[in-house]
Amino acid sequence: MFHIFQYQPLRLITQKSLSSMCLKLMLSRPVAFAQIWKSWFSSHSLLGKKNIILMGPPGAGKTTVGRIVGQKLDCPVIDIDDDVLETTWNMGVSEKLQDVGYEEFLEEEGKALLKFSASGSVISLSGSNPMHAAGMQHIKKNGIVVYLDVPTTVIMSRLKSKEMDRIVGLSPGISLKDILQFRKQFYKKWFDIRVLCGGDIAAEVVAEKVLDAVKRYQDSELETFISTRSRRSGRSMEEDSHKLYFSDVVTQGLALDGGLFVPERGLPKITAEEWQGLIEATYIERAQVILERCIHPDDIPAAKLAEIIETAYGENFSCSKIAPVRHLAGNQFLLELFHGPTASFKDFALQLVPHLFAYCIPRSCNYLILVATSGDTGSAVLDGFSRLHDTDKQRIALVNFFPEDGVSPIQKSQMIGCQKENAWSVGVKSDFDFCQTAIKQIFTNSDFTGFLTVEYGTALAAANSINWARLLPQIVYHASAYLDLVHQGIISFGSPVDICIPTGNFGNTLAAFYAKMMGIPIRKCICASNENNVLTDFIRTGVYDLRGRKLIPTFSPAIDILKSSNLERYLHLIANGDGQLVTKLFNELENQGQFQLRKDLLGKLQQDLVSGWCSDEDCLAAIHSVYSTTGYILDTHTAVAKVVADRLQDRTCPIIISSTAHYSKFAPAILRALRIAEINQNPLSQLHLLSSYSALPPIHWGLLETLKKTGNGDHQVCAADMTALMSHIESLVQNHFM
Numbered sequence: 001m002f003h004i005f006q007y008q009p010l011r012l013i014t015q016k017s018l019s020s021m022c023l024k025l026m027l028s029r030p031v032a033f034a035q036i037w038k039s040w041f042s043s044h045s046l047l048g049k050k051n052i053i054l055m056g057p058p059g060a061g062k063t064t065v066g067r068i069v070g071q072k073l074d075c076p077v078i079d080i081d082d083d084v085l086e087t088t089w090n091m092g093v094s095e096k097l098q099d100v101g102y103e104e105f106l107e108e109e110g111k112a113l114l115k116f117s118a119s120g121s122v123i124s125l126s127g128s129n130p131m132h133a134a135g136m137q138h139i140k141k142n143g144i145v146v147y148l149d150v151p152t153t154v155i156m157s158r159l160k161s162k163e164m165d166r167i168v169g170l171s172p173g174i175s176l177k178d179i180l181q182f183r184k185q186f187y188k189k190w191f192d193i194r195v196l197c198g199g200d201i202a203a204e205v206v207a208e209k210v211l212d213a214v215k216r217y218q219d220s221e222l223e224t225f226i227s228t229r230s231r232r233s234g235r236s237m238e239e240d241s242h243k244l245y246f247s248d249v250v251t252q253g254l255a256l257d258g259g260l261f262v263p264e265r266g267l268p269k270i271t272a273e274e275w276q277g278l279i280e281a282t283y284i285e286r287a288q289v290i291l292e293r294c295i296h297p298d299d300i301p302a303a304k305l306a307e308i309i310e311t312a313y314g315e316n317f318s319c320s321k322i323a324p325v326r327h328l329a330g331n332q333f334l335l336e337l338f339h340g341p342t343a344s345f346k347d348f349a350l351q352l353v354p355h356l357f358a359y360c361i362p363r364s365c366n367y368l369i370l371v372a373t374s375g376d377t378g379s380a381v382l383d384g385f386s387r388l389h390d391t392d393k394q395r396i397a398l399v400n401f402f403p404e405d406g407v408s409p410i411q412k413s414q415m416i417g418c419q420k421e422n423a424w425s426v427g428v429k430s431d432f433d434f435c436q437t438a439i440k441q442i443f444t445n446s447d448f449t450g451f452l453t454v455e456y457g458t459a460l461a462a463a464n465s466i467n468w469a470r471l472l473p474q475i476v477y478h479a480s481a482y483l484d485l486v487h488q489g490i491i492s493f494g495s496p497v498d499i500c501i502p503t504g505n506f507g508n509t510l511a512a513f514y515a516k517m518m519g520i521p522i523r524k525c526i527c528a529s530n531e532n533n534v535l536t537d538f539i540r541t542g543v544y545d546l547r548g549r550k551l552i553p554t555f556s557p558a559i560d561i562l563k564s565s566n567l568e569r570y571l572h573l574i575a576n577g578d579g580q581l582v583t584k585l586f587n588e589l590e591n592q593g594q595f596q597l598r599k600d601l602l603g604k605l606q607q608d609l610v611s612g613w614c615s616d617e618d619c620l621a622a623i624h625s626v627y628s629t630t631g632y633i634l635d636t637h638t639a640v641a642k643v644v645a646d647r648l649q650d651r652t653c654p655i656i657i658s659s660t661a662h663y664s665k666f667a668p669a670i671l672r673a674l675r676i677a678e679i680n681q682n683p684l685s686q687l688h689l690l691s692s693y694s695a696l697p698p699i700h701w702g703l704l705e706t707l708k709k710t711g712n713g714d715h716q717v718c719a720a721d722m723t724a725l726m727s728h729i730e731s732l733v734q735n736h737f738m
Contacts, residue, residue, distance in 0.1 A: 021201060035123060037500050059155045062079075069210055076121040078120070078123045085126070085351065087372070093126070097168060113129060123570070131186050136190050146192070147275070149414070154440055188288075192217060194288075196289065197209075201273060209277075216296075220245060225249045228257060229579045246468075247496065249260075249468045251357065260566070283476075284310060287480075290479060300469060318700075325656065342376070343703045345477075346380035348473045349465075352473050353469045358388055362539065367460075370443075372432065372435035372438070373400060374558050381463050385423055401435045406553060409664075414707070431560070431562055443460060456641070456738060458733050481656050487654070500642075501658045503528055503529055503535055504559030506535065524609070526610045526612070529607055529611065530552075530554045531554055531616065539606070549562055559640070618674075634659070637661055662697070664690065687703070
């Protein structure tokens with residue numbers, strides 16, 4: 001068997017002599033001693049007996065990078081091609097390939113890998129090693145696999161310049177590009193860490209990135225979460241003894257102090273070079289890269305995360321681009337976020353989050369998900385959790401609260417029709433703000449939550465946008481939209497764009513701001529409100545004032561919201577993590593109905609955000625105007641954003657308007673905007689009438705099928721009373737889990 005073990009000269013020195021040497025050095029040159037010891041300890045604690053295994057396509061630079069990493073760690077460097085394969089075969093790799101052919105070569109290569117063993121080394125794999133499952137399983141047991149992810153066009157350019165002739169699988173009729181694309185599936189299967197490598201990046205820089213990535217992989221302590229209401233300086237005893245990680249905040253949802261969870265050290269940064277490496281990537285590939293940076297592999301390993309993302313977006317969306325960007329007019333572009341199964345942007349999170357949740361929760365406990373919705377979340381969360389495996393459905397149930405008279409008829413039909421054996425919709429005789437506030441109060445009611453745990457073995461969790469996991473997929477589509485504009489040649493990378501979003505709970509806008517923090521060149525986030533414009537007033541004045549405000553039902557019900565929960569996360573951010581200030585502000589809002597920002601914080605806010613609102617009349621007029629000039633039908637929320645964008649944009653850069661829902665969900669308002677005199681009250685008839693217009697985009701497939709199958713169905717209705725809501729929850733828990 002082929003063995004290479006780490007050679008450590010310090011082991012040849014006796015403990016006594018080593019101690020004497022260290023003492024002399026420490027006394028004579030204390031600074032030098034500290035630096036040497038720190039360097040030695042860092043290198044050996046990073047590697048230990050584990051190997052760093054570099055994987056990637058031919059031309060990725062594995063050999064060169066491996067040598068540099070080995071030099072920095074002062075450890076053996078092994079190149080599988082040169083040091084193992086050619087030594088084992090007594091011939092060159094290209095000669096062996098020519099001698100035995102493609103399939104036999106892979107088998108022989110795998111056998112050589114199975115006989116190989118090493119410890120504390122940096123290993124550079126061949127480009128085809130990952131295609132042999134048994135060989136990779138063997139070498140991965142004692143190593144951390146680092147995938148050098150280089151754009152295909154860069155690899156092709158490198159290989160062409162080097163005139164490489166030993167690419168396994170290359171033959172007449174099979175292009176190099178096809179081979180590189182085919183191999184990606186194997187790289188994705190085996191890696192622990194991905195390192196993005198652009199076209200002109202130096203090997204020395206890649207080596208540093210490899211070391212940084214390995215350090216992150218080995219230290220999840222750096223990626224903890226805190227509440228937006230945590231103390232600014234000094235951790236509490238509870239926080240010290242119970243650090244929270246991604247898997248914790250996914251399942252817990254809301255912090256015990258009533259705040260929202262945020263990463264303690266902020267979001268990861270992605271360099272301009274790394275973003276540019278994603279310009280040619282698919283939506284799923286972009287999602288994998290971004291979410292890998294935001295979710296530590298200790299919480300969800302990269303391979304499992306990739307599997308979850310493929311499941312969420314692979315077949316459930318009607319458009320292959322998942323979130324396509326369409327030119328509307330002038331410098332305005334639409335980000336179409338309605339191609340998921342329930343026709344709204346909520347599908348991006350809620351096709352993904354159920355699988356994240358099921359993976360993260362302990363197997364020993366049942367979970368009831370509580371959701372409050374102003375329209376689109378309900379059907380999206382019901383659909384998402386209904387796609388879990390049957391074993392997961394037995395331990396995860398969901399109840400969706402919505403304002404009984406505060407959603408569109410089609411939205412209501414859809415929510416009722418999406419009920420499953422583990423998921424129910426409950427109409428509440430109040431508005432969305434009551435539903436959302438009630439859920440927050442239930443989560444912080446320790447007597448009730450403790451009773452459910454003791455009596456029924458059931459814990460509560462949240463799937464609203466207050467849950468941190470809900471925000472991450474939204475960051476992806478904002479970043480992807482920008483990259484699509486670059487890919488289409490509309491802008492070059494680094495050129496700014498504005499983003500205009502119909503804004504209710506502030507989660508979608510916050511996600512765009514997070515994308516900006518991670519390196520996407522977004523200039524301004526434009527918040528578009530309907531007549532419930534408390535957020536617009538706040539952005540302009542710094543005063544969040546709910547006194548005397550009553551919710552106004554509009555044609556854009558998903559943003560009929562007065563309390564924007566995710567605003568708390570944004571304020572925590574611009575206040576530099578001052579949880580005491582955030583607590584003070586939201587206590588004032590709760591007790592006095594208002595709060596006012598300090599002048600310096602208002603200045604920061606107005607550098608990031610611009611706001612405007614429009615009336616129902618202007619919303620319908622915009623729908624009619626756009627359809628008349630382009631043949632495209634906007635939904636009512638997108639029309640709100642379109643009106644505000646027209647008023648506020650300065651036309652010096654492109655503006656991306658988030659099209660958050662399909663117009664099919666709001667058929668009565670759309671038909672009214674199109675000036676149809678008589679509107680049938682049956683939702684299915686309304687959709688059939690809309691389909692006769694042959695407009696863009698066509699009628700949504702999933703919505704039409706849902707209405708055909710289910711009609712209105714039955715659902716429970718509850719009074720706007722906390723005791724009644726808790727009684728409903730207990731009854732559902734008892735019936736499902738007992």
